[in-house]
Amino acid sequence: MVHYTNKQVLFLNYPTGFPVVGEHLGLQTTEIDPVLEDNDILLRNLYVSADPYLRGRMRNVHDSYVPSFVLGKPFSSGGVSEVIQSRNPKFPVGAIVVGETNWEEYSHVTGARVAALGLQVVEGGARDSKIPLRYWVGALGMPSKTAYYSLKIIGQPKKGETIYISAASGAVGQIVGQLARLQGLRVIGSAGSDEKVDFLLNELKFDAAFNYKKGNILENLRRYAPKGIDIYFDNVGGEQLEAALEVMNLYGRVISCGAISVYNGQVPYGVRNLHHLIAKRITIRGFIVSDFEKQESANFRREVSEYFLNGDIVYKEDIVDLDDAPNAFVGLLKGERFGKVVIHIADP
Amino acid sequence: MVHYTNKQVLFLNYPTGFPVVGEHLGLQTTEIDPVLEDNDILLRNLYVSADPYLRGRMRNVHDSYVPSFVLGKPFSSGGVSEVIQSRNPKFPVGAIVVGETNWEEYSHVTGARVAALGLQVVEGGARDSKIPLRYWVGALGMPSKTAYYSLKIIGQPKKGETIYISAASGAVGQIVGQLARLQGLRVIGSAGSDEKVDFLLNELKFDAAFNYKKGNILENLRRYAPKGIDIYFDNVGGEQLEAALEVMNLYGRVISCGAISVYNGQVPYGVRNLHHLIAKRITIRGFIVSDFEKQESANFRREVSEYFLNGDIVYKEDIVDLDDAPNAFVGLLKGERFGKVVIHIADP
Numbered sequence: 001m002v003h004y005t006n007k008q009v010l011f012l013n014y015p016t017g018f019p020v021v022g023e024h025l026g027l028q029t030t031e032i033d034p035v036l037e038d039n040d041i042l043l044r045n046l047y048v049s050a051d052p053y054l055r056g057r058m059r060n061v062h063d064s065y066v067p068s069f070v071l072g073k074p075f076s077s078g079g080v081s082e083v084i085q086s087r088n089p090k091f092p093v094g095a096i097v098v099g100e101t102n103w104e105e106y107s108h109v110t111g112a113r114v115a116a117l118g119l120q121v122v123e124g125g126a127r128d129s130k131i132p133l134r135y136w137v138g139a140l141g142m143p144s145k146t147a148y149y150s151l152k153i154i155g156q157p158k159k160g161e162t163i164y165i166s167a168a169s170g171a172v173g174q175i176v177g178q179l180a181r182l183q184g185l186r187v188i189g190s191a192g193s194d195e196k197v198d199f200l201l202n203e204l205k206f207d208a209a210f211n212y213k214k215g216n217i218l219e220n221l222r223r224y225a226p227k228g229i230d231i232y233f234d235n236v237g238g239e240q241l242e243a244a245l246e247v248m249n250l251y252g253r254v255i256s257c258g259a260i261s262v263y264n265g266q267v268p269y270g271v272r273n274l275h276h277l278i279a280k281r282i283t284i285r286g287f288i289v290s291d292f293e294k295q296e297s298a299n300f301r302r303e304v305s306e307y308f309l310n311g312d313i314v315y316k317e318d319i320v321d322l323d324d325a326p327n328a329f330v331g332l333l334k335g336e337r338f339g340k341v342v343i344h345i346a347d348p
Numbered sequence: 349m350v351h352y353t354n355k356q357v358l359f360l361n362y363p364t365g366f367p368v369v370g371e372h373l374g375l376q377t378t379e380i381d382p383v384l385e386d387n388d389i390l391l392r393n394l395y396v397s398a399d400p401y402l403r404g405r406m407r408n409v410h411d412s413y414v415p416s417f418v419l420g421k422p423f424s425s426g427g428v429s430e431v432i433q434s435r436n437p438k439f440p441v442g443a444i445v446v447g448e449t450n451w452e453e454y455s456h457v458t459g460a461r462v463a464a465l466g467l468q469v470v471e472g473g474a475r476d477s478k479i480p481l482r483y484w485v486g487a488l489g490m491p492s493k494t495a496y497y498s499l500k501i502i503g504q505p506k507k508g509e510t511i512y513i514s515a516a517s518g519a520v521g522q523i524v525g526q527l528a529r530l531q532g533l534r535v536i537g538s539a540g541s542d543e544k545v546d547f548l549l550n551e552l553k554f555d556a557a558f559n560y561k562k563g564n565i566l567e568n569l570r571r572y573a574p575k576g577i578d579i580y581f582d583n584v585g586g587e588q589l590e591a592a593l594e595v596m597n598l599y600g601r602v603i604s605c606g607a608i609s610v611y612n613g614q615v616p617y618g619v620r621n622l623h624h625l626i627a628k629r630i631t632i633r634g635f636i637v638s639d640f641e642k643q644e645s646a647n648f649r650r651e652v653s654e655y656f657l658n659g660d661i662v663y664k665e666d667i668v669d670l671d672d673a674p675n676a677f678v679g680l681l682k683g684e685r686f687g688k689v690v691i692h693i694a695d696p
Contacts, residue, residue, distance in 0.1 A: 056627070237622055259623035270618015274585055275607035277634030279404070284632045286625030 002085075006032045008104035009325050011069040014060050017266075018333055021326040024058065025075065032106060034085070039111025042085035046348055048101050049078040049137035050320075050329045050341040051171065052258060066288075075103040075329075080122075080136040082348070088114065096122045096348075098136045103325060105345055131308060133348045138340040139315040140304060142289055143171035146257060148300045149292035151176050154255045154285045155231045159184035162225050164244055167235035168209065169196040169316070171340035172257060175304075176233050177204055178313045185231075188224045190217070190240070192335045199338075203314055218243040233257060238269030245276045254284040319344050350433075354380045356452035357673050359417040362408045365614075366681055369674040372406065373423065380454060382433070387459020389467075390433035394696055396449050397426040397485035398668075398677050398689040399519060400606060414636075423451040423677075428470075428484040430696070436462065444470045444696075446484045451673060453693055479656055481696045486688040487663040488652060490637055491519035494605060496648045497640035499524050502603045502633045503579045507532035510573050512592055515583035516557065517544040517664065519688035520605060523652075524581050525552055526661045533579075536572045538565070538588070540683045547686075551662055566591040581605060586617030593624045602632040667692050 007029045015024040034042050054077060057069045069075060079101025083091045088111060091097060099119035101107065109117065122136065131140065138144065151157060163180045165173045168189025177187045177200070189200045190212040200209035208224035221229065221243055230252055232244035237259035244254065276282060307313040316339030320328040325343045332341050355377045363372040382390050402425060405417045417423060427449025431439045436459060439445060447467035449455065457465065470484065479488065486492065499505060511528045513521045516537025525535045525548070537548045538560040548557035556572035569577065569591055578600055580592035585607035592602065624630060655661040664687030668676040673691045680689050 241622065256622070256625040259626060268620040268623070270620045271622055272616040272618045274589065274604070274619055274632075275616070277604040277632060278607060278636070279634070281634050281636060281639060283634070284622075284625060286627070286629050286631070288626070288629060291629060 002033075004032050004034070004106045006030050006104055006106045007322055008074045008102070009322065010074055011058065011071055013071065015058055019055070019058060019330055021330060025326050025329070027323065027326065032108065034106070034108040036085055036087045036108070037110070039088045039114070040086075041083050041088050041091045041109050041114065043081035043097065043101070043107040043109060044084045045079055045081045045101055045105060045107060045345045047080050047134040047137045047345060048076075048103050048343045049141060049143070049171075050325065050332055050343055051077060051143060052333060054329070055333055075325075076100055077103070078137050078142045080133055081107070087111075090114075091119070091121060096133065098122055098141070103322070103343065103345075105322070131305060134317070134319070134342050134344070135308070135315075138171055138317060138342050139175075139308060140301070143340060144175045144304060145293070145297070145300055146289045147172045147175035148179060148304060149289060149296045150255045150257060150287055151179055151231075151233070152296065153292055154283075154287060155180075155233070155253055157183050157185055157231060160186075161230035162186040162188065162227060162249075163231040163233060164221065164225060164229045165189045165233040165235070166212070166240045166244075167191065167258070167335075168200055168206070169204075169338060170235060173233065173235055174200075174204055174316060174339070175313070177206055178307075180231075181205060181207075182307070182312060186225075188221075188229070190220070193338075196338060199316065203316070212240065218246055221247045228252075231255065234259075238271070242269070242271045242273055245271075245273050245282065248276060248280055248282055250280050252280055252282045254282065256284055256286040315340065317342050321345075350381075352380050352382070352454045354378050354452055354454045355670055356422045356450065357670065358422055359406060359419055361419065363406055367403070367406060367678055369678060373674050373677070375671065375674065380456065382454070382456040384433055384435045384456070385458070387436045387462070388434075389431050389436050389439045389457050389462065391429035391445065391449070391455040391457060392432045393427055393429045393449055393453060393455060393693045395428050395482040395485045395693060396424075396451050396691045397489060397491070397519075398673065398680055398691055399425060399491060400681060402677070403681055423673075424448055425451070426485050426490045428481055429455070435459075438462075439467070439469060444481065446470055446489070451670070451691065451693075453670070479653065482665070482667070482690050482692070483656070483663075486519055486665060486690050487523075487656065488649070491688060492523045492652060493641070493645070493648055494637045495520045495523035496527060496652060497637060497644045498603045498605060498635055499527055499579075499581070500644065501640055502631075502635060503528075503581070503601055505531050505533050505579060508534075509578035510534040510536065510575060510597075511579040511581060512569065512573060512577045513537045513581040513583070514560070514588045514592075515539065515606065515683075516548055516554070517552075517686060518583060521581065521583055522548075522552055522664060522687070523661070525554055526655075528579075529553060529555075530655070530660060534573075536569070536577070538568070541686075544686060547664065551664070560588065566594055569595045576600075579603065582607075586619070590617070590619045590621055593619075593621050593630065596624065596628055596630055598628050600628055600630045602630065604632055604634040664688065665690050669693075 083095045100117040169191045187206045188208045197209045200206040210220040228249040232254045235258040318339040431443045448465040517539045535554045536556045545557045548554040558568040576597040583606040666687040
């Protein structure tokens with residue numbers, strides 16, 4: 001029996017507005033002496049993903065598409081881990097696994113929970129790949145799948161069309177923009193700081209980008225999308241959606257991916273121009289990534305891995321240690337982080 | 349050369365709110381002495397269709413999906429007519445034709461305009477059919493096509509699901525509800541008077557119906573759709589859309605057909621709960637009937653004609669003479685008419 005010190009990020013209380021570190025989430029260190037039964041495994045966690053949708057799991061409701069966190073228990077999200085003890089023949093010691101992972105150093109997963117967490121061994125010698133292991137929680141994980149699946153299936157992009165992306169420097173937005181650019185679209189993005197706008201223009205090679213906090217969103221869209229927009233990738237909802245509908249072309253598509261503008265208890269913005277849906281035959285569609293997993297995951301892995309290996313896509317990460325995870329998560333919700341937030345727990 | 353007295357409904361001026369008879373539209377009688385050139389035809393018009401979307405053609409903008417009316421010229425819409433003079437071999441004298449038709453007694457259509465108006469001879473001896481000729485502007489015309497196409501393609505109804513229809517006693521709503529009922533859905537409708545609600549329950553055999561002017565819309569939906577709604581057929585937009593999104597089930601579909609709540613210059617209602625689109629993976633899609641014409645028109649005609657002939661569908665019409673057409677149209681926009689408004693110009 002081996003003894004472990006286990007640092008965790010715990011869910012402490014239901015927030016109404018932005019969560020506060022120490023009040024709604026916080027660090028705790030415990031000691032564990034795991035005893036494995038048949039089919040159990042012990043994971044040494046390496047990376048977990050911090051994403052805005054996790055705010056929706058901090059609610060005392062259970063009607064949503066993802067289960068809420070449990071008070072007093074750790075946060076969890078997509079992660080990558082190493083098996084360090086095993087009584088499960090499918091998960092040998094040394095294997096690298098991905099799936100739903102607690103925000104903690106070590107996780108004792110019972111055989112019964114392995115499937116529920118979607119844990120899978122990464123095939124093909126993940127450790128030796130040119131693709132860093134932490135990409136499994138971001139660049140090749142849920143956020144990029146979200147981008148790829150929804151752009152393809154809901155967006156149906158065609159060469160020469162124009163796409164507008166809000167929160168474009170985030171985990172999902174940066175992939176959407178680069179995939180669209182590679183398919184010959186005119187790509188316009190907005191973000192919340194001039195530094196992010198520079199990144200969109202200079203690193204991601206967007207055709208245009210603007211700071212949504214400066215000037216009028218609709219005027220900026222009219223300026224940068226003089227031919228209108230065909231696809232709006234909506235990470236925020238509210239006022240940005242309204243502006244996008246205003247300049248949308250016939251048969252426009254809105255990929256409804258996020259509504260961060262209402263996640264933290266702000267008064268929801270009322271969208272007043274939905275009549276454009278009829279006149280312009282617009283489709284707005286919400287989704288979650290698992291809807292398209294079966295249909296598209298193989299395509300995703302093949303295409304996007306190749307883009308990364310060829311250098312066709314770059315990916316900005318914002319890597320923080322577990323000690324800083326609570327503050328980084330709150331900062332993410334406030335739009336203060338820059339790039340995909342990845343929580344580093346241990347080195348591979 | 350034959351001389352005709354030609355009564356017309358003219359478009360007089362751009363309204364900002366509800367149109368006013370005598371100010372924005374009105375009757376006029378002129379004399380015409382049509383001289384036909386090669387490929388011209390002269391039509392004696394029988395019926396034209398009065399529909400809410402025509403309000404959108406009374407605007408001084410030309411960015412919309414249907415051409416705006418021209419000041420000083422007649423209204424036009426789907427109609428059925430008899431050819432009474434012809435120099436066009438495809439349109440022999442005596443033929444019954446359907447297509448875009450002026451609101452007037454006689455129309456001299458040049459050969460060049462025949463195609464632009466989509467004029468077609470009704471095949472199969474329309475005069476002898478058990479289906480009345482005026483059905484070509486309503487029950488078997490654009491409004492019913494709108495209902496059939498969009499319910500099938502956007503709604504994708506499945507037996508056992510629940511559909512909610514606003515403005516359910518109107519030209520489109522009554523067909524949507526009956527088609528859905530025939531496909532085994534639970535059908536809930538709302539309308540603006542108790543008389544209309546009775547009609548929905550007793551004549552159209554809806555499972556539930558309520559007067560949206562009485563009580564809270566959301567509470568009524570919760571009461572009559574205890575299992576939530578899977579399809580919302582939206583004829584009005586605004587507050588009704590917001591309520592429908594609130595009770596919508598996972599993978600719900602919103603068929604965005606009309607936004608009569610904003611056609612007449614009212615301050616648009618801001619829809620504040622579009623974040624449900626993500627959590628519930630909802631699709632909202634706007635369309636116009638011509639989008640699906642090629643794909644579905646044969647299916648429509650076969651299936652819906654048979655429903656009528658078998659008595660599986662009933663259809664409430666509100667037939668008015670040309671003299672009353674301006675007032676009836678304004679009444680339609682105000683929700684004061686009951687059933688499909690058909691303008692009767694002459695007997696077949």
